[in-house]
Amino acid sequence: MGSADALQVSIVGGSGYAGGELLRILLLHPRVRVRQVTSRRHAGLPVSLLHPNLRGLTDLAFVKPDEVGPCDLLFLGLPNGESMRGMDGWLARSPRIIDLGADFRLKTPEAWKTWYGTDHARPDLLGTFVYGVPELYADEIRSATRVAGPGCEAIVSILSLYPLVKTGLIKAGPVIIDAKMGSSQAGRAPSESSHHPERAGSVRSYKPTGHRHAAEIGQALAAAGVEPALHISATAIEMVRGILVTIHAFLDDPAVGEKDVWQAYRREYMGKPFVRIVKQSQGLYRYPEPKILQGTNFCEIGFEKDVRGGRLVVLGAIDNLVKGTAGNAVQCMNLMCGFPETLGLEFPGLHPV
Amino acid sequence: MGSADALQVSIVGGSGYAGGELLRILLLHPRVRVRQVTSRRHAGLPVSLLHPNLRGLTDLAFVKPDEVGPCDLLFLGLPNGESMRGMDGWLARSPRIIDLGADFRLKTPEAWKTWYGTDHARPDLLGTFVYGVPELYADEIRSATRVAGPGCEAIVSILSLYPLVKTGLIKAGPVIIDAKMGSSQAGRAPSESSHHPERAGSVRSYKPTGHRHAAEIGQALAAAGVEPALHISATAIEMVRGILVTIHAFLDDPAVGEKDVWQAYRREYMGKPFVRIVKQSQGLYRYPEPKILQGTNFCEIGFEKDVRGGRLVVLGAIDNLVKGTAGNAVQCMNLMCGFPETLGLEFPGLHPV
């Protein structure tokens, strides 16, 4: 990590949890050198003060955003609305941008306005970003210079549903995505809602309806076939990292069997290194389980057909900070830069944990 | 607790978690005296060895089931299939029976066979048990001598859905019940699946399809109106006590508003002491939350209508060992015996916890 011909990367907005994961992965990435990491609030402090797992691993200190110099690739981890407003400045500094935020995920300014409530500041740039799901858009990402990383619930839901929509196994809907979420997803800022005595052990329905990630998921599924009627509910549970989506869908043809479903996944994800189809007949982990994915870039997908009727339950699990954000961004970087897709992302996860 | 004219009760199968809760509640109940508690395996040992919260509170020791003498009311907490086989014996000992198990919940031997896979041993008795949901069948329970306590996921789902079906707000379905469950629900016996390093922090899809409680719920809703197409998926999360059901339903008339839904609940549950309609505009606990219901007999119900389309998300929360089992059984006992409905069940729950 850090030879002369290494890729020089910087991270804008690096004090948060996704920024910390990016750092963890990039500091050990054999083809990358991390140049700068920004934090308005913590400028001057060692990054390991906020990311204590990195102590001893790096002497980097946070710099202010305007101190960012030229680099080969820039990761942006900013609050919604900020990266679009500063985009000219970032483009001037780096030929390649990977934006972890929401600003460039949706394809039209209308969709942005509908879901985020504001006018999009740079509708002219919307078409220049590739939506960063490497399993589905590897070719586009390879030739892209700008990538918009998906939302964490979005990527696991899209990976779980895309093959079913593409093959027409699922058409009209309804498709219900019941997401169970860890606390890290809400970010680093303390609040009443994240206060340990309140958050510990809670089963909090924090977003029963109206979840914005529905927009991204719908957009991706519409491109695959028809967009089913999508419904998301998110529940915060006792967990720091991880998402499990329990997706309740209905087979267009109730006679379709599990083998057909399995083949739809198999065909799409054969050879994709970070998707694991989990369909075991025995063992405690015979369905996808976020617990064992902590720190990994894997997305586990499983399913079960209801013997009574045509409901298909699809289960998708990821680590929201890795495959849901930072790891997926590095996977995109690997593709953009011609590195092996899995480079730096080999950690297999722990058990038990 | 324990005057001469107290109700003499015994508990058959009292070493499990629901048995422990029954004991906790009954030992402090001002109109009850606990005579005997059985455990085949632990006969002779003090009950407080297995229920350590009761140490200092009682000197009772477990006896063998065949040592149970006559009493005024008998609680049965036995594995599925056992109470039906021994029912003649229990009926000979006590004029009143409250069965916590599944044996007498379904109304027909056919339904039993479909869901439990065996022939029912006592179809002649099926019609003699009242299904123990005090909020819906108080009059029947008051005059009953035999009550079958509902399954824990069933009671919270029924209470959440009944007013909507009865008023016709929900008709055809699909209705999807996504249940989040604590570990106590699986009982006291250790297993690989309950081993702490495996179970802690897991988000385990242990029953994506085929959950037996669908039978009870369907039966209760059919009686209220039409039985919608019901789908249950259960996920074990990091929690010891508690259930949250996230119910995804679709309004028959998508134009129906939240106020109409609220009135349907209000009309049904007005004056029912253990149902709390939770519909707050602020606060961390503005939706039902099992965390704060631990130890209480409350069922919290809330809901939210999706502004995009006719989906209604209904949230129901209980403590599986209290309103889901033991507390609800005591509530039934209170009605059967003419005691105030809330007697012995006043514990309001803890916060934070």
Place this chain on the structure above:
Amino acid sequence: MGSADALQVSIVGGSGYAGGELLRILLLHPRVRVRQVTSRRHAGLPVSLLHPNLRGLTDLAFVKPDEVGPCDLLFLGLPNGESMRGMDGWLARSPRIIDLGADFRLKTPEAWKTWYGTDHARPDLLGTFVYGVPELYADEIRSATRVAGPGCEAIVSILSLYPLVKTGLIKAGPVIIDAKMGSSQAGRAPSESSHHPERAGSVRSYKPTGHRHAAEIGQALAAAGVEPALHISATAIEMVRGILVTIHAFLDDPAVGEKDVWQAYRREYMGKPFVRIVKQSQGLYRYPEPKILQGTNFCEIGFEKDVRGGRLVVLGAIDNLVKGTAGNAVQCMNLMCGFPETLGLEFPGLHPV
């Protein structure tokens, strides 16, 4: 709860966790009527918004501190230093005061200055408060009008050590108190340190040395005999409620056996309703366990003598918000007002939980 001749009580500083526990206990106390509860920040809001376990149980809303009217007994739950500064005002409103804070625990202004770093504002009143450990000072509390409730680590440590010092089994020391603490002890205000992703699963040595409760403990033990050299270290663990103190002490005479230790405890605590000597030879709960004490006013005490040498390990467990604060204060109130000592404090705790 609330007849005409009920004791009229108010709570100053009632939005915190200890205030919530006080409310929970007092609202169901058969001889008490809660008149007012103050919160500067939340005045006007229903108390159940902050204490959601009380929703449906009370319509009380917070008032400002200066709105507090005359009452029979006033509980003060204020930050250190505040109750001493406003004491004249509180005394004018109520003939009886129970202060949950630290201001009147130490007997001399010098001790206050040493441990809290400021001059005591009311040294003249220090001698007028009784230190509220009902198990040790019941007579004084019965005739007191002012009581200072002990710190939560202090009361469990004092109850664990007092009989050993009083009987001379322990003399010189060192006595090491290794306290394991839940997160509720740090109060309701969110902070980085209490942010769920940071606090969950942590084993945080937040106070290896210099713990202020050493002052109270030393003062109480000195009064019992000689004050041993006391050392406290506190570690925050994954738990919301509860304290376990593991006390490492050394028997003055290494030949003393467990039976002698047992008798020292037995003699002191015989008939004391809230102390449970836990010394079992079998069972999972054969040592004190805070897990099963949640919501209860019990203090469990156990011990084990090292067969190699004269070390005695003493274990003490409480719920920091009940026996550690609010429940103990109600127990003091019961004594002060001539009520049965256990009134309103009967909750036996839950298992499992």
Place this chain on the structure above:
Amino acid sequence: MGSADALQVSIVGGSGYAGGELLRILLLHPRVRVRQVTSRRHAGLPVSLLHPNLRGLTDLAFVKPDEVGPCDLLFLGLPNGESMRGMDGWLARSPRIIDLGADFRLKTPEAWKTWYGTDHARPDLLGTFVYGVPELYADEIRSATRVAGPGCEAIVSILSLYPLVKTGLIKAGPVIIDAKMGSSQAGRAPSESSHHPERAGSVRSYKPTGHRHAAEIGQALAAAGVEPALHISATAIEMVRGILVTIHAFLDDPAVGEKDVWQAYRREYMGKPFVRIVKQSQGLYRYPEPKILQGTNFCEIGFEKDVRGGRLVVLGAIDNLVKGTAGNAVQCMNLMCGFPETLGLEFPGLHPV
């Protein structure tokens, strides 16, 4: 991983948690090829069924112990007493042995008998094993063919205390080791004690006195200087992986300052890649914290001197399955085989988690 000239290793007793960690590390180790993994009970099953984090990573299946063929290095992960009885067989198969169990840790058969209660089956071999603490005995390990891996509480305690004893900062004692332990330490076998509803949230004093690891620690410290009077108490807390030891010691010269202590550590561990002296003045992680060490081979050591008197509180943290067992064994292997000491052990840990 797996070229022709790779080191061929096998694992005897590979179905447990430490065996799983060994596999995780060795499968990704660039100089190693894992030949065989044994499990009597699970022979024939894929290893990934028991170690689900390895699914997709390996096709290995468990074999029976007697099927183990010749290899370059053999790891033994067997119950106490088993490796000594079968040692001739293992020695016949491999020129190098790393035993993770207790059998060859103590130097004399008398010490074994005292602490483990049985006669040692192979006292003749006791002197042929090097005690595997790479930070202290690197040279011996480099030239060793047989290594006995330390107990998990032992290694973190030894690393925390050794420099203080060696430099004479600590002499007579008492030294009290208060260990907080995760549930994985008790192994994979389900039991009442590990049953989730009982174990979750518990603060269980499972070994207040009599902990066997005292023998190893005493032996190591005696070799460094004088053996202080050692006392261990272990408490199981809500955590799967990790140990924090809070060590209460007394400086021989109370006037010694923190700087001297710091230098003692610094001198000993300078350049040791897996020891981190943690002594920060700010930040949430200013003391050692097992939470952020999960999956890593680090041992964090910190300390604080009590301004009142000569107590020194030393804090040591590790992941019990990595630095406490499997990772430390691989570190020994690296030394024995001339590989870079950190090879395969680079994972820096996650935050938050």
